[in-house]
Amino acid sequence: MESVLNKKDLRNQIVKIASPVLIELLMGTLFGMVDMMMLGRSGDAATTAASIAAVGVTNQLVFLGLALVQSLNIGATTMVARYIGAKREDRIESVVKHVTILTQILLVVPILFIGLGMTDTAMKFFGAHEDTLIIGRDYFRVIASGFIFQAFNFSIFASLRGSGDTKTPMKINIIANLSNVVGNAVLIYGLFGFPRLGVLGAGISTSLSQVIASILLMRVVFNQKNIVHINLKKKFKFDKDIVYNLIKIGLPASGEQLAMRAGMLIFTKIIASLGTVPYATHQICISILNLSFTPGQAFGISASTLVGRSLGEEEPDKAEAYVKMCGKIGAIIATVMGVIFFFFGSAIAALYTDNKEVILGAGAVLKLVAFIQPFQCSQLIISGGLRGAGDTVWTLISTLLGILIIRWICAHVFVIKLGMGLSGAWLAVLIDQSIRWIFISIRFRTNNWKYITIR
Template sequence: MENKSVLFKEFDKKSCITIMALAFPAMIENILQVFIGVADTYFVGKIGTEAIAGVGVTNLIMNIYIVFFLALGVGTAAIVSRNIGAGNIENANNAVKQSFIMAFAIGIVFGIINLIFSRNILLFLGAEESVLEYALPYFFSVAVPSVFLCLMMVLSSALRGSGDTKTPMQISIVMNITNIVLDYILIFGIFNFNGLGILGAGIATTISRIIGFMLLMKKINSNNNVKIHMNLMDKWCIDKDILKSIAEIGLPAAFEKLFMRFGQLIYGGMIVKIGTEAYAAHNIAGTIETFSYLPGMGFGVAAATLVGQKLGANRKDMAQKLGFMSYLLSAGFMMIVGAVFYLFALPLAKIFSTDQEVIDMVVKVLRIIALVQPFVCSTLVITSALQGAGDTKFPMCSTLIGIWGFRVLGVYILGLKLKMGLVGVWLAISVDLIIRGIILMIRFMNGKWKDKKI
């Protein structure tokens, strides 16, 4: 019987360094991925309001696609990390190949759908004719070639599963620089080139993704990459067992994100009914809150990788210890961010608005957010740790219950019926985070995920 007290022993320096060496590059990569969107919005904003709306409506559908791309990445990382831990490099490499095949197929299918039904999709999402003029060129140039984004995300996940988080970070730096330079040139023009407007923004984004994909392929095809290797010249064949394993792990992760996305749409509509100021304050608070997620997402990558590798090596005790250490280290960082939110709520709110009513609501919400950071951390890091073990069904079920049972219902009762406004909305969100964080931690501590076969 395993000694569970290992979780509460003093942290050894080597384990902390290992966790942080994986987590910090992943955090930086997440920041850089956000900056790609920020750069596009900044440059497109120079064209006009309709152009920004065109980018926004395109991103609505892209976010749905990304749910499936991320889920495929979860399955890939779990299988790769498990085989790396077991020392079975051949199986790890085969898993990368099968993920590549699946990513290529999914990306091509989505691309064809976007090509044929682009106008219908945008109209369904509520794009008006004035917005459609800008949305269609951007949608064509970003959504149709989405296969490159899918392949890039899967290959990055494979590298992270092998324990390499630095390469995806370094490639994200190259992509950011490429995107910024091409945004300026292709949108506004240079020398005798007049620029392509919003079409240029889409082309710049896609070119940066193609470059990212090519650099990832170069890394994985390199003989210097000793952990995983995928040679395009090798014999390729479909392995139904691995594809099935990827799907069994990835699909629950996809449904988890979809439950969350659709839940957010529902209670977002409820917030609109509370008032324009409340909705503005909600979006501002949510934007600021995103910064607290960065440590959780970074340490989540470390937790998923290490849990998978240690389970593969049949070191179940170390898998649990490193997952728990990842949580505690992340919680420390997130509580510091929470303290900043609490103490500097007013100046943070004033950065985004001059409306006193909006500012007052943002301040109240930020202070609520600050108090639930340990539970937010659990929903991020412990979910990733369980996914690294291949246990994706439990997080999916907890998200379904949390988002729809506590968050959506709670927003309706507290925000609308009891007329508590935006404070009631965020109290409902906090109840969801607290309960879901506790449930996930109980699941992780009881260790049932240790015997998950993939």
């Protein structure tokens, strides 16, 4: 009876943290899909394909920046969770200040320099053709400017999730995303007397929604009653132990994210060589795939928080039990999503565009995406648990092996050598995800992650 109750308690704790994250990510992804659908119906076929491609190119820079922000923030999530488990809440404010300041100095400034000072060069580097440059140049600059607020939001969200508060990020992100969708409709199509701006309107709306989220977050972190807060009257000074923890956890995580973005860049450039229509098809599939990431991400975040807290409490077996339970729940959701993608992929793709060639190509790709689901979800959850323990070296090795080596080799062979087109590229993703899952599962079973310490 005790074990059943323990399992019930574990499940309740997991669902309490994961449910708001899952809702937040699902809503954010669905709103993103609506954005893409709006652009897909904002003009003639050539214009919409170039607009969607412009979003894809811009996302390469934004995702690179956010990947690095997230890698630094993994340290924040881990430390906040550990300090709460160890009853050292007095350390949390310093963590929040460190991660916020370092993010803006080390990561936001370079992204602004690239996005505003090297616009054309950066867009070409990320695979933009001339039609995409003409339509997407201003969009690229506006999104880069909004990164200031987006990075700030990510830093605070990471700290809140480390404390177990996933409801606040959910509420704020839903408000921001709703604002973005309304703003998109108004500025893309020129409603209520506003100019019809197309993809530029989408960029302006997206950046403004990040500003709204930042304002709402400031109200939260300036409230001294919250565990995660900032007191501006208290003088900031660098703490060598917190910096050490951020380097110890964040440096391998940064390497992982750089490897991920480098691998994605190489992968995307291979796909971009197929032309604008296949690239636009790929972007639609990526948008749909992002929906399937949400269960793994949500339960991975839950695993990170609960593993960090359990290790802070010096209960490593409970940490292991949390990860295993997260995996079971995630597997059920991933299976359901796989079935939907396999049988209804073309219908989902048709929501984005009327282009028959794009719909047909996306339908074929989504059948492969269906088989990716169980490997992807399990790998994300176990990796989340390892990161919560501060074990970011092995997630780095897994990513280097999978996306930077296996995926690149397979994509090159399937797309360039064998001429399998977009389906060949996504077959490479399936192979990459399955190998990463095997590697990360082996690491988890060694139990070495249970004994990583922080200062």
